[in-house]
Amino acid sequence: MSGAGAILIIGAGPAGTRAAEVLTGHGLRPVVVDEAPASGGQIYRRQPPGFKRSAKLRYGFEARKAEALHACFDSLRERIDYRPDTSVWSIENKVAFTVGPGGVDRIPFESLLLCTGGVDRVLPIPGWTLPGVYTLGGAQIALKAQGCAIGKRVVFLGSGPLLYLVAYQYAHAGGTVAAVLDTARLRDALPVMPGLLAGGLTLAKGLWYQNWLRFNGIVMRRGVRPIAAEGGGRLTGLRYKNAWGRERHIACDALGFGWGVKPECQLAELADCEMAFDALARQWLPECDADGRASAEGVYLAGDGAGVMGADAAEYRGELAALTLLADSGESTGAARRTYLKTRLRRLMRFRIALERALPYPKGLAAALPDDTIICRCEAVTAGDIRQGQTLQPQEINRAKAYTRLGMGRCQGRMCGIAAAEILAHQKGVPLAEVGRLRGQAPIKPLHIGIAGEAAEDDPDRATSI
Amino acid sequence: MSGNSERGQFVRISETERPEIIIHVDGEPVTALAGDTVLTALLLAGARLRDFEFGDGARAGFCLMGACQDCWVRLEEGGSLRACTTYVRAGLRLRTDS
Numbered sequence: 144m145s146g147a148g149a150i151l152i153i154g155a156g157p158a159g160t161r162a163a164e165v166l167t168g169h170g171l172r173p174v175v176v177d178e179a180p181a182s183g184g185q186i187y188r189r190q191p192p193g194f195k196r197s198a199k200l201r202y203g204f205e206a207r208k209a210e211a212l213h214a215c216f217d218s219l220r221e222r223i224d225y226r227p228d229t230s231v232w233s234i235e236n237k238v239a240f241t242v243g244p245g246g247v248d249r250i251p252f253e254s255l256l257l258c259t260g261g262v263d264r265v266l267p268i269p270g271w272t273l274p275g276v277y278t279l280g281g282a283q284i285a286l287k288a289q290g291c292a293i294g295k296r297v298v299f300l301g302s303g304p305l306l307y308l309v310a311y312q313y314a315h316a317g318g319t320v321a322a323v324l325d326t327a328r329l330r331d332a333l334p335v336m337p338g339l340l341a342g343g344l345t346l347a348k349g350l351w352y353q354n355w356l357r358f359n360g361i362v363m364r365r366g367v368r369p370i371a372a373e374g375g376g377r378l379t380g381l382r383y384k385n386a387w388g389r390e391r392h393i394a395c396d397a398l399g400f401g402w403g404v405k406p407e408c409q410l411a412e413l414a415d416c417e418m419a420f421d422a423l424a425r426q427w428l429p430e431c432d433a434d435g436r437a438s439a440e441g442v443y444l445a446g447d448g449a450g451v452m453g454a455d456a457a458e459y460r461g462e463l464a465a466l467t468l469l470a471d472s473g474e475s476t477g478a479a480r481r482t483y484l485k486t487r488l489r490r491l492m493r494f495r496i497a498l499e500r501a502l503p504y505p506k507g508l509a510a511a512l513p514d515d516t517i518i519c520r521c522e523a524v525t526a527g528d529i530r531q532g533q534t535l536q537p538q539e540i541n542r543a544k545a546y547t548r549l550g551m552g553r554c555q556g557r558m559c560g561i562a563a564a565e566i567l568a569h570q571k572g573v574p575l576a577e578v579g580r581l582r583g584q585a586p587i588k589p590l591h592i593g594i595a596g597e598a599a600e601d602d603p604d605r606a607t608s609i
Numbered sequence: 610m611s612g613n614s615e616r617g618q619f620v621r622i623s624e625t626e627r628p629e630i631i632i633h634v635d636g637e638p639v640t641a642l643a644g645d646t647v648l649t650a651l652l653l654a655g656a657r658l659r660d661f662e663f664g665d666g667a668r669a670g671f672c673l674m675g676a677c678q679d680c681w682v683r684l685e686e687g688g689s690l691r692a693c694t695t696y697v698r699a700g701l702r703l704r705t706d707s
Binding site for chain 2: 178179185190191192193194195196262263272273274275276277278280281282284285286289290291292293294295316317318376377396397407517520521522523552553554557558588589591
């Protein structure tokens with residue numbers, strides 16, 4: 144046994160699973176809280192009981208990895224305190240506040256491993272609240288976990304590894320893909336070819352999906368700029384500009400769109416982790432050293448929640464962070480393994496940086512949105528609303544939140560925060576980092592008022608923070 | 610209609626061999642399959658989960674992974690549920706109208 148006290152892992156995806164594996168291997172019994180009913184995270188999400196498709200059909204090239212990860216987690220079940228279907232809605236003074244099937248609970252911890260993953264990085268476009276418009280990740284979940292397509296005739300838009308993968312998965316499963324519209328241009332990729340080659344097999348798979356789509360006659364366009372999702376009451380088409388600046392319209396009843404993944408870091412914030420602006424990702428990320436330590440004592444970070452690097456890196460980082468935690472609590476094993484993992488991660492980071500440049504996030508899109516475009520889809524705050532308050536001081540996004548209700552809705556700014564920051568920074572003519580970020584606030588997911596009452600009764604001291 | 614409806618937003622393309630479960634949506638029976646989320650069941654039958662409170666029409670979910678909170682659906686008995694992370698169960702009675 145090592146000297147580590149109570150350990151809480153939040154998230155049972157690739158990072159959380161590998162972290163739990165390491166800790167149980169050292170005789171420790173971590174609590175593992177996960178929002179999903181089964182482990183695997185979003186990337187290796189499992190299908191519900193009663194579904195029969197093979198892993199090969201659902202995960203393609205990644206089937207063996209997915210199955211290995213699921214088998215690993217299942218083998219740990221007796222050695223961890225596993226709490227599926229459970230959300231952590233706040234963290235305060237080394238206590239996590241949860242709500243799950245059995246109601247509310249509090250989990251005190253000495254060490255915390257945050258493996259919270261990410262969500263689609265979306266930029267609003269006019270019409271994005273219409274029924275029929277989904278994130279790329281959402282489109283993939285409909286297929287992977289429910290056996291459904293998001294529409295009868297689907298357009299995929301954006302950039303990033305998920306774009307061609309999801310389009311391929313839809314076409315392969317028998318869905319109708321009307322077009323794949325990539326906002327990246329081929330010339331973005333050329334200068335970073337050496338870095339892309341560091342991706343090896345991952346790069347090869349990406350190219351394979353594109354070739355498959357091309358061979359199967361799917362319409363594919365690069366250098367596209369979206370103008371608007373259109374339709375009265377529900378989606379009927381997408382208007383966009385092609386690479387030569389000509390306006391085009393394509394009929395569709397569903398759109399899956401997104402530009403890569405953004406980390407879920409609200410819990411890191413609530414756990415008092417310092418945040419730092421990452422110029423490449425144009426986002427605020429929790430500070431994290433090469434071994435997986437956050438700035439807050441006893442807090443460790445792994446997986447896409449600590450900066451997006453993908454599923455393979457998440458497995459390495461989960462293992463690494465758990466080994467670091469053990470080392471910090473006096474365990475002397477694992478040094479060689481940590482060195483090896485960090486070497487693998489450096490290589491993946493080179494690929495990640497090249498990918499971000501080859502498939503760039505179209506940062507100018509948000510700043511150019513028309514005033515009447517809804518940015519905050521929870522509260523119907525428009526681009527114009529955000530721009531109007533620009534004379535107020537300080538020039539900071541939480542100030543914009545106060546005067547517009549931007550990011551104050553149910554999603555807490557998860558969907559609109561990055562676009563709103565781009566709009567605000569552009570309007571004020573300041574660098575993006577200067578407008579700051581929407582601060583994470585408890586509860587980070589909606590709580591029914593009855594649940595909040597229960598939590599308050601459970602601990603009257605907490606009532607004021609709910 | 611456990612299969613595909615003309616009006617439906619979603620299209621079921623596999624996993625059709627599951628037990629049927631009847632739920633009620635705006636008073637009408639809808640046939641779902643065990644393992645469908647509420648979101649899937651509603652969007653196979655139609656193209657709406659709720660009316661947006663501030664006016665720009667219907668909403669039909671967005672992220673499908675419990676992050677965007679766009680898919681909260683009202684229960685007839687009062688209260689609400691997040692449709693993308695809740696599986697259908699027999700006797701569920703939902704409202705998608707205002």
